[in-house]
Structure formats: C-alpha cells, structure tokens
Amino acid sequence: MKRTAMKRTAANSRAVRRTVKQRTARPMTRCIRHAAVFCALLLLALLVNITRVQVVQAERYADNPANRRQVIARYGQPRGAILVGDRPVTGSTDTGGRLRYERTYRDGPLYAPITGFASQVYGTTFLEHTEDGILSGTDSLLSPLPLWNDVTRAQNPGGKVVTTIDARAQQAAYDGLDGRKGAVAAVEPSTGRILALVSTPSYDPTSLSGNGRSVERSWRRLNADPDKPMLNRAVRQTYPPGSTFKVVTAAAALDAGVVTDLDERTHSPDPYRLPGTSTRLTNEGEGCADVSMREAFTWSCNTVFAKLGVDVGVTDLAATASGFGFNDPGLRIPFSVAPSTFDTAVDKAQLALSSIGQYNTRATPLQMAMVAAAVANGGQVPSPYLVERTTTARGTTVATSSVRRQHRAMHPATAVRMRELMRDVVERGTGRNGAIPGAVVGGKTGTAQHGIGNAGVPYAWFVSWAQGERDVQPSVAVAVVVEDASADRTDISGGGVAAPIARGVMEAVLGE
Amino acid sequence: MTKPGSTVATEYEESPKPWLSEPADPSAPAPRVPRRRGIELALIVVAVLLSVYGYCDVGLARTGTVPPGAAGYGAGLGVLALLAHLAVRRRAPCADPLLLPIGVLLNGLGLVLIYRLDLETPGHRAAPTQLVWSTVGMALFIAVVVLLRDHRVLQRYAYVSVAAALVLLTLPIFFPSVNGARIWIRIAGFSIQPGEFAKVLLAVFFAAYLAANRGALAYTGRRIWRFSRLQLPTGRVLGPIVAIWLISVGVLVLERDLGTSLLFFGLFVVMLYVATGRTGWIAVGLLLAGLGAFAVGTLEPHVHSRVEDWLHPFATIEAGQGPNQLSQSLFAFAAGGFLGTGLGLGHSILIGFAAKSDFILATAGEELGLAGLSAIVILYALLVERGYRAGLSLRDPFGRLLAVGLASIVALQVFVIAGGVSGLIPLTGMAMPFLAQGGSSVVTNWIIVALLIRISDSARRGYEGEGRPTP
Numbered sequence: 001m002k003r004t005a006m007k008r009t010a011a012n013s014r015a016v017r018r019t020v021k022q023r024t025a026r027p028m029t030r031c032i033r034h035a036a037v038f039c040a041l042l043l044l045a046l047l048v049n050i051t052r053v054q055v056v057q058a059e060r061y062a063d064n065p066a067n068r069r070q071v072i073a074r075y076g077q078p079r080g081a082i083l084v085g086d087r088p089v090t091g092s093t094d095t096g097g098r099l100r101y102e103r104t105y106r107d108g109p110l111y112a113p114i115t116g117f118a119s120q121v122y123g124t125t126f127l128e129h130t131e132d133g134i135l136s137g138t139d140s141l142l143s144p145l146p147l148w149n150d151v152t153r154a155q156n157p158g159g160k161v162v163t164t165i166d167a168r169a170q171q172a173a174y175d176g177l178d179g180r181k182g183a184v185a186a187v188e189p190s191t192g193r194i195l196a197l198v199s200t201p202s203y204d205p206t207s208l209s210g211n212g213r214s215v216e217r218s219w220r221r222l223n224a225d226p227d228k229p230m231l232n233r234a235v236r237q238t239y240p241p242g243s244t245f246k247v248v249t250a251a252a253a254l255d256a257g258v259v260t261d262l263d264e265r266t267h268s269p270d271p272y273r274l275p276g277t278s279t280r281l282t283n284e285g286e287g288c289a290d291v292s293m294r295e296a297f298t299w300s301c302n303t304v305f306a307k308l309g310v311d312v313g314v315t316d317l318a319a320t321a322s323g324f325g326f327n328d329p330g331l332r333i334p335f336s337v338a339p340s341t342f343d344t345a346v347d348k349a350q351l352a353l354s355s356i357g358q359y360n361t362r363a364t365p366l367q368m369a370m371v372a373a374a375v376a377n378g379g380q381v382p383s384p385y386l387v388e389r390t391t392t393a394r395g396t397t398v399a400t401s402s403v404r405r406q407h408r409a410m411h412p413a414t415a416v417r418m419r420e421l422m423r424d425v426v427e428r429g430t431g432r433n434g435a436i437p438g439a440v441v442g443g444k445t446g447t448a449q450h451g452i453g454n455a456g457v458p459y460a461w462f463v464s465w466a467q468g469e470r471d472v473q474p475s476v477a478v479a480v481v482v483e484d485a486s487a488d489r490t491d492i493s494g495g496g497v498a499a500p501i502a503r504g505v506m507e508a509v510l511g512e
Numbered sequence: 513m514t515k516p517g518s519t520v521a522t523e524y525e526e527s528p529k530p531w532l533s534e535p536a537d538p539s540a541p542a543p544r545v546p547r548r549r550g551i552e553l554a555l556i557v558v559a560v561l562l563s564v565y566g567y568c569d570v571g572l573a574r575t576g577t578v579p580p581g582a583a584g585y586g587a588g589l590g591v592l593a594l595l596a597h598l599a600v601r602r603r604a605p606c607a608d609p610l611l612l613p614i615g616v617l618l619n620g621l622g623l624v625l626i627y628r629l630d631l632e633t634p635g636h637r638a639a640p641t642q643l644v645w646s647t648v649g650m651a652l653f654i655a656v657v658v659l660l661r662d663h664r665v666l667q668r669y670a671y672v673s674v675a676a677a678l679v680l681l682t683l684p685i686f687f688p689s690v691n692g693a694r695i696w697i698r699i700a701g702f703s704i705q706p707g708e709f710a711k712v713l714l715a716v717f718f719a720a721y722l723a724a725n726r727g728a729l730a731y732t733g734r735r736i737w738r739f740s741r742l743q744l745p746t747g748r749v750l751g752p753i754v755a756i757w758l759i760s761v762g763v764l765v766l767e768r769d770l771g772t773s774l775l776f777f778g779l780f781v782v783m784l785y786v787a788t789g790r791t792g793w794i795a796v797g798l799l800l801a802g803l804g805a806f807a808v809g810t811l812e813p814h815v816h817s818r819v820e821d822w823l824h825p826f827a828t829i830e831a832g833q834g835p836n837q838l839s840q841s842l843f844a845f846a847a848g849g850f851l852g853t854g855l856g857l858g859h860s861i862l863i864g865f866a867a868k869s870d871f872i873l874a875t876a877g878e879e880l881g882l883a884g885l886s887a888i889v890i891l892y893a894l895l896v897e898r899g900y901r902a903g904l905s906l907r908d909p910f911g912r913l914l915a916v917g918l919a920s921i922v923a924l925q926v927f928v929i930a931g932g933v934s935g936l937i938p939l940t941g942m943a944m945p946f947l948a949q950g951g952s953s954v955v956t957n958w959i960i961v962a963l964l965i966r967i968s969d970s971a972r973r974g975y976e977g978e979g980r981p982t983p
Contacts, residue, residue, distance in 0.1 A: 029904060031786040032916055036900040038782070039923035043893045046927060047886060049936040053845040054882045061846030066829040066839065069847050069859050153853060 073155060075099040075120060080135040080158030080393060082115050082127055084165045090115060099211055103128075108204035110174050113183075113197050113232040114165060114386065116335075117205035121215055126232065127161060127386065128205075130334040134159040134390045134398065141398045157393035164193035164388045164401075169476070172508040173198040176501030182482035183233035185366040186505050189373035189465060189477045192382030192404055194333060196478075196505055197366070199237075203229040235337045238362035239481055242448030243300045243494070244461045245357030247371050248342075250297055251410040251418055252320035253308045262294045262417060272303035275348035281306050284447075297421045298429035300445060302356050309355020310348050317355065318344045323409035324371050325381055326363070333366070333386045340367035357448060368463045368479035371409075375422060375442065376465035376474035379415035380406040422465070431462065433499035439510055440467040440474070443502065445494030457484045462498035466506035476509040478502040548609040549601045555613035556597055560590045563620025566855055570628045573856035579627075588643065589620055592650045599654040603661075604969035608898045611968065614891050615653075615961040618946035619646050619954065621888070624855070625875050626949050629868045632861035638868050638949045645951035649958035656962035663966050667910045670720030677713035678759060680706035684767055695769040705952035707772045708943070711921055712959055714776060715783075719913035722787035726909065729788045768814055771928050771940030777801060778924040783917050787909070815938075822938040837863055837871065841933045844874035845885075852881025868949040870941050871933050889930070892945070896923040899964050905971035915967045918960045 053061070061067060078092035078101045089111045091104040103118040105111065116126025124132055133139030135158050142156040143149050149156065166186075173184035177200045186196035207218035222230050231237055253259045259266070270289035271280040281303055288301035296304035309317055318327075321342035325331065329339040343350070343360035353359035363371075366384060374381040382404065389400040410418070422442025425431040431443040446461030460482045467474040480498040564586035571579035593616045600607055623646065627639040660666075666673075683706050687697045696703045722729070765773060781797035784790075809819045820827070821838050828836045835843065844860040847853065858878035863871045877885045899919025903912045925945055932939035943953035 028786060028789065028909065028912060031789045032900060032903050032912065035782050035786050035916055035920065036897070039896050039900070039920060040893065042923055042927040043889055043896070045936065046930050046934070047889055049931065049934050050845065050877065050885055050889070051882060053842055053934050054848055054877060054885070055850065057842075058846040058849055061843050064826065064829065064835075064839075064843065066826070066835040067843040067846075068862060069843065072859055153851075 071120070072098060074136050074138070075101050077101060077137060077155060077157060079103055079118060080137065080160050082111075082131075082135070083160055083162045084111065084114075084167050084170070086162075087167065088160075095210065103206070103209040105204065105206045108206050109202035110170060110198070111165075112202045112205050112230075113199040113234055114163060115205060117208040119208040119215065119219075120211040122208055122219055126335050127163070130332075131161045131387065131390065134161055137393075139398070142392050159393055159398060160391045160395070162388045162391065163386055164188075164195065165197065165386070166195040166509055168508040168511070169196040169505050170198060172196075172504040173480075173501065174200065174202075176480075176504045177482065180482055181227060181233075181484050182480065182498075182501075183237065183365040184478065184480050184501060184505060185234045185364075185369040186476055186478040186509070187366075187369050187373050187382065187384050189376035189382060189474050192373070192384045192406075193388070194366075194384050194386045195476060195509055197232075197234045197386070199231065199233040201227045201229045233481070233483075234365045235333065235335070236364070238338055238340055238364050238367075239459050239461075239483075240448040240450050241357035241361060241363040241368055242446035242459065242461055243302070243305075243357060244368055244371070244444050244446035244463045244479070245355070245361055245363070246297060246300065246305045246446075247375065247418065247422070247444050247463065248321050248324055248326075249305050249309050249312070249317065249355045250293065250421060251324075251375075251414055252312045252317045253293070254414040254417055255320060255410050256312050256316045258308065258311050259293050261292075262421065263292045265290050265292055266296070266304055266308070268296070268301070268304040268307045270301075270303045272306055272352070274306070274352050275310060277349045279349065281352065294421060294424060297444075298424045300430050305356050306352035310352050312355075314344055314346060314351050317351070318342055320410065323381065323407060324374055325367055325407070325409075331384075333384050335386075337366055338364050340364055357446060365479045365481050368461070368481075369477050372422075372442075372444075372463040372465045372479060373477035374409040375415055375418045376467070376477050377406070377415075379408055379410040379412045381409045382406050426464070430493070430495040431464070431499050433495050434462060434464050434503050434506075436466060436503060436507055436510065438469050439506070440469075441465070441503075441506065442474075443499065445499065447493050459483055460494045460497040462494045462502045464499070464502045464506065466510055468510045476506050478505050480505075547605050549597075549605060552600065552609035552612055553597055555609065556593045556616055559613045559617035559620060560586060560593055562617060563589055563624055566621060566624035567627060569854070570624065570631070570856040573854055574631060585623070585627075585643075588647075589616070589623070592647060596650050596653055596657075599657045600965055603657050604965050606969045606972040607965040608902060608968035608972070610894060610898050611961055611965050614895045614898075615946065615958065618888070618891055618895075619649075619958075621876075622872065622944075622947035622949075622954070625872055625947060626868050628856055628879070629861060629872075629875060631856070641951070642949055642954070645954050646958075648951070649955040652955055653958040653962040656959055657965055660963075660966055663911055663914060663963065663970060664908060666716050666914070667720045667723070670717050670724075673713040673720075674717040677710040677717065680710045680713070681767075689768075695767050695772070702951065705943075705950065707767075707769055708950075708952040708956040709959075711772070711775065711779075712918070712956060712963070715779065715914060715917035715921060718780065718783045719910050719917050722783055723909040723913055726787040729784070729790070765808065765812070769941065770808070770815055770818075771932070771942030774928055774940060775921065775924050775942070777804070778928075779917060779920055782920045782924075783913055786916050787913055809938075818938045818940065822935065825935055837865070838933070838935065838939055840864070841871050841874040842935055844871075845877040845934055848878040848881040848885070850882050852877075852879050852884055855879050866941070869943060870929060870939075870948065872944050872948045873930050873933050876947070877934070888947070889926070892922060892926045895919075895961075898968065902964060902968035902971045906967065911967055911970060915964065915971075918964055918967075921960065922957075 081088035082090045089106050092101045093104055094100060095102050099120045114127055116124060116128040118124045118128040137156040137158040142159050169186055173196045177198060179200055182200060184196055184198040187194050203222055208215055268290055271282045273280055283302050285299055288303050291301060291304060326340045326342040331337040340363040341360060343354060346354055350359050354361045370381055370384060385401050387401060390398045392398060419442050422444055426434045426441045426443045430445040434441055434443040441464060443462060443464030448459040448461060450456045450459060463479045465474040465477040480502045482497050564582060567585055568578045568582050571577055596612055600612060623639060623642055626642050630637045630639050683697050684695050695705050695707055697706060785794055808815045810816060821836060825839045825842060828834060829839060840863040847858060860875040860878045861867055863874060876888055896919045899915050903915030906912045922945055925942060928940060929942040929944050931937040943950045945957045946954060
C-alpha cells in the first residue's frame with residue numbers, strides 16, 4: 001500500500017517535471033493567432049502582387065505585341081477618313097467581329113500610293129501608317145483636355161487627314177499611264193504641295209483590310225505578282241533619270257560659270273571619248289558637235305553634257321545635285337522617300353556618264369518633280385509634303401502644314417536661264433508633245449538606258465512645269481516615268497510616251 | 513491513442529491561464545449579447561443591391577439597356593438571401609452578422625461576372641446553371657443552419673467523414689478525365705466535383721482527430737537537438753494521420769488536381785500547428801512541401817510545365833506560338849489598371865478555356881480594376897477573419913479547430929487560385945470561392961459559411977453559458 005503510494009508520488013513528480021519541461025508548447029489561442037497572421041500574410045501577398053501586375057507592370061503588359069487589346073481598341077471604332085479635296089477617299093465597314101471595323105477605299109488603286117493600306121493582319125503603310133495616331137484616334141492632340149482620356153478611358157473618334165492631292169491631276173496622271181508600268185509625281189513649285197502621286201500597276205487596298213482568308217490570299221497574290229503592284233514607284237523606286245538629269249548638269253555649269261552664254265558654241269566633239277577610256281559616247285541624233293548649250297539642251301546631246309559635267313567637276317556638280325535634293329536619305333512627305341543618288345566617288349569617265357543621268361545616278365519620280373519645281377520656283381527647291389492639315393472627327397483643326405524651308409539649288413539668274421532652256425525643249429525640241437496652248441510650259445525629256453549592257457527596255461522620262469496665262473508663276477511641276485512603254489525600242493522616248501501624260505496632269509492643274 | 517469524440521483532450525485546455533480564454537467567471541450574470549441581426553439584414557440588402565447594380569451595369573455598358581432579367585435576378589437572389597437570413601435569425605440568432613452578407617455579395621458578384629462572360633459566348637451560357645447551383649447552395653446553407661443545432665455533433669462523425677471524403681476523392685478515377693484532370697463525376701447530366709465536398713469533410717475529420725489527440729501529439733516526441741524548440745512527434749502518433757494525408761494527396765496527384773492537393777496540405781499543416789503548437793510541425797510541413805514540390809515539379813510533366821509557365825509566362829509568345837492562358841490572364845489584369853475598364857467592357861474572354869471558372873478573377877481585375885479587386889480580396893479576408901474570430905471565442909478544441917480549418921480553407925483556396933492566375937505562384941486549377949463557375953464549389957462554400965455561422969453562434973452564445981463544454 002505504501003509502496004504503491006510512493007510509486008504514485010514518483011509518477012506524479014515525473015509528470016510535473018515533464019509539464020515544466022514542456023512549457024515550450026504554445027497555448028491554442030496563440031497558435032490560432034499565428035495561423036490567422038499567416039492567412040493575412042497570404043492575402044497581403046496577393047494584394048501586393050495584384051498591385052504589381054495592375055499598376056507597376058501594366059504598361060509593359062499592355063504594350064506586349066501578343067496582347068490583342070490595343071488592336072481590338074484600335075478597330076473598335078471607325079477609322080478616320082483621308083480626304084482628297086473635301087471628299088473622303090476612305091471609309092469603314094462594321095463587321096461586328098472582334099476586330100470590328102474594317103477599312104474601305106474609294107478609288108483604291110488610284111489613291112493607293114498615297115493612302116497605303118490599313119490591314120488588321122499586315123499593319124499599315126504610307127499615310128495610313130504615318131498618320132495612324134490621328135486616324136485611329138490615339139493621338140493625344142485629339143483629346144479635349146490633356147490626360148482627360150487617361151482618366152475616363154474614353155477613346156477619341158478617329159480624326160481626319162486632309163491631303164494636298166488635286167483629284168483631277170491625280171486622275172489625269174492615272175488615266176495617262178493607262179495601266180503601263182510607271183509613275184507620276186506632281187508638286188506645286190512655290191509650296192511643295194504634292195498634287196499628284198500615282199504608281200501603276202496599282203492594287204485595291206480594300207483587299208488587304210480585315211483579317212479573313214481572302215486578305216491572306218490577296219497579300220500572297222500581290223507579293224508574288226512580278227509587276228509589284230504594291231511598290232510605290234513615285235517615291236520608293238529610283239530610276240536612272242537619263243537626260244532629264246541634264247537639267248541639274250546645266251544648272252551646275254551655269255552656276256559654276258563653265259557656261260556663261262547659252263548660245264555660245266561649246267567645244268564638244270561628237271562622238272565624245274570618255275576621259276581615260278576608249279569608250280566613245282554618241283548621240284541619237286546628228287549635229288551635236290560643238291553646238292551651243294541651248295541647242296544641246298533642246299536636242300538632248302549626250303556628248304555635250306557629258307563633257308560639261310567633266311568640265312564642272314565632281315565637287316560642284318555633286319553640290320548642285322544635293323542642292324536639288326539628291327543624296328538626302330531623310331526626306332519625308334510624311335512617309336519616307338527613297339533617297340535619290342548622285343555618286344561622288346567617281347573617275348572622270350564615270351562622272352561623264354553620271355552627268356547624263358546614267359552610271360550610279362538614280363532618282364525617284366518625286367525627286368525629278370522637285371528638280372523641275374526648283375527651276376520653276378526661281379532656283380528654290382520646295383520641300384514636298386502630302387498632308388495639308390489634320391482635324392478631329394468634328395473638323396476642328398489639329399495641325400496644319402507649317403511653312404517649310406526651301407533649299408536653294410541654284411542662283412536665281414541661273415533659274416531664269418534654265419526656264420528659257422526648258423521652254424525651248426517644249427517649243428521646238430524633243431518635248432513638243434508637252435506643249436499646252438495658252439500656257440507657258442518648260443520640260444525635259446529623257447530616255448534612260450538600264451539593265452546589263454543597257455539591254456532593258458529604256459525608261460521614258462519627262463519632267464516639266466507649266467504656268468497659266470494669267471498666273472504670275474508656274475503652278476505645277478511634274479515628273480513622269482514609264483518603265484516599259486512599248487516593246488518596240490524605237491518608240492521609247494520621253495517626248496513620245498511620257499510627255500503626253502505630263503501634259504494631261506498640267507492641264508488638269510491649270511484648268512482649275 | 514484516444515478515440516475522437518472523447519473528452520480526454522480537455523485536460524490540456526489552457527484553463528490555468530484565464531487571460532487567454534473568455535470571461536472567467538461563469539457564475540456571473542451573463543451580459544446580454546448584442547445579436548446584430550438587423551445589421552446582417554441591412555448588409556444583405558446592400559449586397560443584393562450591389563449585385564443587381566452590377567448586373568444592370570453590364571447591360572447598360574453593352575447595349576445601353578437594363579438587361580431584361582435584372583428584376584428576376586435581383587428578386588431571386590434577394591429571396592434566397594432573405595430565407596437564409598430568416599434561418600439564421602431563427603436558429604443561430606447570435607451568429608456573426610458579417611458572414612452571410614459576404615457570402616451573398618461574393619455569390620452575387622460571381623453571377624454578374626459569369627453573366628457578363630456569357631455575353632461573349634452566346635452558345636454557352638453558364639449563368640442560369642450557376643444560379644441553380646447557388647440556389648442549391650443556399651438551400652443547403654439553410655438546411656445546415658436549421659438541422660445542425662450544435663457543431664460538436666460533427667465530432668462524432670469523424671471517421672465517417674474521412675471515409676466519405678476518401679470515397680468522394682476516389683470516385684472520379686472511375687470517370688473519364690476532362691481537360692487532363694480526373695476530378696469530375698457525371699450524374700444525370702450534372703458535373704460534380706466531389707473533391708470540393710471532401711475539403712469540408714477532411715476539415716471535420718482533422719478537427720475531431722486533432723482535438724482528441726492533440727495532447728499526445730504535442731507532448732511526446734523527441735527534439736532534434738538540445739535547447740532547440742524544434743521537436744518532432746513520434747511516429748506512432750503521427751502514423752494514422754500521415755497515412756490519411758498521403759492517401760488523399762496521392763489520389764489527387766493521380767487525378768492531377770494539384771490545386772486541391774496543395775490546399776489539403778496547407779490545411780493539414782495549419783491545423784496540426786494550431787492543435788499542437790509545435791514548430792516541429794511547421795518544419796516537417798515545409799520539408800514535406802519542399803520535397804513534394806520538387807519531386808512533382810520535376811517528375812510530373814503537367815506540373816513541370818506549369819512551373820515553367822510561371823517562371824517564364826511569355827515564353828510561348830517569344831517562341832512565336834502566341835500567348836498562353838497565364839499571359840492572357842496577366843494581360844487582363846494589367847488592362848484593368850487602377851479603376852478597371854468597367855463591367856462588360858474588358859476583353860478577358862481572350863483567356864479562352866476556363867475564363868468563367870479558374871480565371872474568373874482576371875475578369876474582375878480587368879473590369880473592376882485594382883480598386884474592385886482589392887475590395888474582393890478584402891471581402892475574403894473578412895470572411896477568413898470572422899472564421900478565425902469565431903475560433904478564438906470558442907472554448908471547445910473541436911470547434912476551434914473546425915473554425916480555423918474552414919477559415920483556412922477559404923484563405924488557402926483564394927491564395928492558391930488568385931496567386932496562380934496573377935502570376936504569384938505556379939498556376940493550379942481551382943475555383944475562386946463563390947465567384948467562379950462551378951456548382952460543387954459554390955455549394956461547398958455555402959456549407960462552409962453555414963458551419964462558420966453555427967460555430968460563431970456557439971461562440972457568442974458562450975457568453976450566456978450555453979455552448980460551454982461541461983468540465
């Protein structure tokens with residue numbers, strides 16, 4: 001009995017010791033609080049992470065190209081219109097799909113080199129690309145108040161882009177080319193407003209809107225087409241300018257004082273042996289030996305201008321060429337223009353060829369229109385531009401084309417004499433097809449050789465300007481290039497093929 | 513080992529530390545407990561009005577008109593909520609007044625979000641079905657509140673619960689897998705996710721078992737090293753519970769429902785810790801979690817790809833395969849910003865599959881913004897907090913553990929799925945409580961709320977000396 005009691009006491013004291021030792025066990029209330037804190041931390045971590053995603057990273061995620069929201073928002077409202085005159089040449093159709101509004105074009109092929117396309121699959125080009133902020137409504141200038149839309153998440157309706165294009169000139173150029181491969185660029189010499197910009201063969205940008213199967217088919221068909229209908233030949237394709245470059249060479253010779261009198265006989269052999277080579281340069285016609293600059297320009301004597309270029313020298317000729325806009329990779333109208341080139345690393349033989357628009361001399365039709373415009377504008381080259389102004393959807397002006405700087409390409413006195421030379425070409429020379437009754441027209445033809453061994457069908461060029469009877473200054477300068485005017489080689493000439501097209505465009509502008 | 517349901521465990525109650533428990537003197541005149549049923553009713557009205565407002569807002573944003581079903585929807589939700597309120601008023605008059613309104617608001621918001629997403633998938637309408645399930649859920653809520661007079665009754669059914677849970681977890685293995693996971697069973701055209709119900713049953717079992725054995729679990733075992741507070745339990749005590757845990761997790765891995773398995777694991781660790789107060793449990797838990805996560809993450813291709821997606825959410829975009837669901841979900845959250853696009857104006861449907869269920873939070877994030885999403889998270893936090901509060905106020909260990917377990921289920925589930933869709937942790941499929949499309953989930957969550965109502969009623973009644981366990 002006593003022993004069991006003692007045992008019990010021992011057991012009790014062990015139990016007591018154990019309890020003392022086990023103090024580390026926490027009471028349940030504390031543990032519940034700990035668990036509650038743990039749950040609170042979990043939810044807090046959630047909040048922190050949500051803030052990270054929704055605020056800190058939001059912009060990065062929104063700009064991720066795989067995030068379709070910007071695209072959906074972009075097509076969630078009709079795109080603003082591009083206007084020619086006061087007539088929109090673009091529209092929108094409601095497809096009801098996720099990318100809701102699709103672009104449509106009126107006279108798509110006619111205006112494709114200006115508008116470009118706005119495709120839900122293939123992006124945008126030309127004005128649709130450069131003016132996208134206005135047209136899609138994302139440009140902050142469209143907002144009634146700064147940051148207003150950031151708060152309300154409202155979207156501005158797409159604004160309008162008013163172009164400088166003259167609808168009649170554009171149509172005349174398009175009709176004149178009549179489906180032949182070529183391009184026309186026309187500018188207003190005093191301002192640089194682009195009046196016409198045509199490239200053929202063309203395509204209908206509507207066929208690239210939307211995101212259906214047919215769009216993909218059109219895209220593949222247009223890209224595979226050997227005629228390259230999506231190529232904007234007026235600004236994105238350079239051609240050897242051929243004899244039309246003689247305008248630049250003549251201006252350089254006059255500015256440099258190499259020629260002082262238009263009617264003085266030059267010392268120019270025919271044929272002309274290119275310096276340092278045995279190659280003989282000839283002319284298409286007879287009677288070019290030692291003729292005056294006036295005759296050489298009127299009848300487009302290669303030998304005279306090749307020698308003139310060599311006499312002027314590469315430095316002065318290159319300076320004049322870049323004065324006209326050659327070798328300028330930065331020209332934007334507002335979309336970029338392929339740079340026209342005049343090679344300065346040349347020997348004398350190459351310089352001779354460069355001076356008559358061959359060798360590495362290449363120009364876009366727009367560049368050659370600028371050359372004609374400089375002559376018409378007293379020696380000043382206007383910066384060409386295509387957007388007259390942009391407005392909100394309701395018509396409030398957002399921006400207008402500012403007064404643009406003009407570059408001096410030649411002395412004003414030289415410009416006067418160049419106008420004389422170009423008028424001679426139209427009045428009695430190679431460019432008689434460009435003449436317009438009752439208007440003063442100056443021009444220059446060109447037939448550019450190209451291809452390996454000059455085997456390709458030559459390009460027919462015509463650059464010109466025209467001044468109406470009652471106008472104080474020329475109101476239009478045009479450049480036309482026709483790539484494959486005819487299979488018959490003898491028919492290819494600037495005067496025969498290109499000049500009538502230019503005349504049509506000039507008449508369209510003068511007739512207003 | 514002691515049988516669950518016995519009162520052996522009470523000898524370890526913290527009665528010598530009265531400052532940790534509720535008012536000490538049971539003989540003192542009981543203060544009148546404020547019942548706050550009026551507050552509950554007012555909050556329910558607010559919750560129903562908010563839901564109806566959201567419903568109308570969707571219609572106004574999309575078509576400029578109030579959707580035709582608005583009145584019916586509001587009336588339906590209102591009547592259900594009112595019936596639930598009457599049940600609480602009658603059978604659990606001292607219950608926490610926040611629990612039911614939070615449930616009603618979250619359920620109403622979920623219906624609005626699903627209705628909103630239905631507009632994007634006209635051929636596949638989920639809101640009507642969800643409304644039916646919500647009705648079933650609230651009916652079960654009422655049934656639980658009316659029929660379960662005392663939560664301690666559940667303690668008797670610990671082993672029945674665990675058996676039922678295991679059966680429920682095993683059932684889907686015999687049904688075809690859906691989207692890579694075998695977690696559904698189909699009965700009479702209805703898809704049921706038995707794992708959802710198993711959560712509650714397992715919580716009941718864990719609570720009962722741990723309440724009965726917490727002493728043995730807490731006070732035996734060996735320390736890992738001297739002077740350390742880290743103490744591992746003995747294998748004999750740990751055995752049965754680990755076995756059951758292994759079975760449940762094993763079944764889930766077989767069924768590829770990893771979210772639920774993560775949830776069970778977390779629940780298990782939290783409840784063990786609360787029951788025993790042993791940091792050793794946390795160490796064991798973290799160790800097991802680490803090993804399990806590593807093993808499953810490297811061996812199981814399904815999980816491995818989830819981990820890869822989490823680490824590099826935009827990998828598929830960079831590979832030129834387009835955005836995956838997680839990146840679409842992140843895009844949706846990001847599009848919401850501070851204030852959201854407004855209901856009906858987002859594009860979260862781009863997430864595609866599971867936009868109405870697992871990814872429902874992305875819709876909330878995009879259309880309600882950080883503000884709305886924070887409000888939703890705070891609603892969940894409140895729900896959890898009220899659960900824990902009930903647990904703290906109770907005296908009986910089973911009730912306390914059950915309250916903690918149920919509240920933790922909500923917290924863990926919200927964390928696992930919300931963290932998954934917002935890129936905080938690897939994504940595991942799971943339903944956002946109350947918000948997500950899914951009948952089993954909404955029914956289960958209503959049962960959880962009903963149990964918490966019952967527990968909180970007992971807890972607050974405890975002041976009156978009614979719900980006190982007899983010594």
